[in-house]
Amino acid sequence: MFRVRNLDEMVMRLQEKGYELEGEMVNYENIYCLCYSRGAEGILVGLAERLT
Incomplete structure (x- = not known):
């Protein structure tokens, strides 16, 4: 998660x-x-943006 x-x-x-x-x-x-994204290599990447 990034x-x-x-x-x-x-x-x-x-x-x-x-x-x-x-x-x-x-x-x-x-x-x-939050969300998850998958690249061509099949690696799942988690992303998070703080709202407050």
Whole structure:
């Protein structure tokens, strides 16, 4: 899991490089927005943006 500053922007950048969003972005208790992305190599990457 990696913490990022702007999750929407990071997801767009990863999609340009061939990563696909696994599932959907979720709000965890209004503290984090979380998602998972999978690259061409099959590696799953977790991303989190702190909301507060």
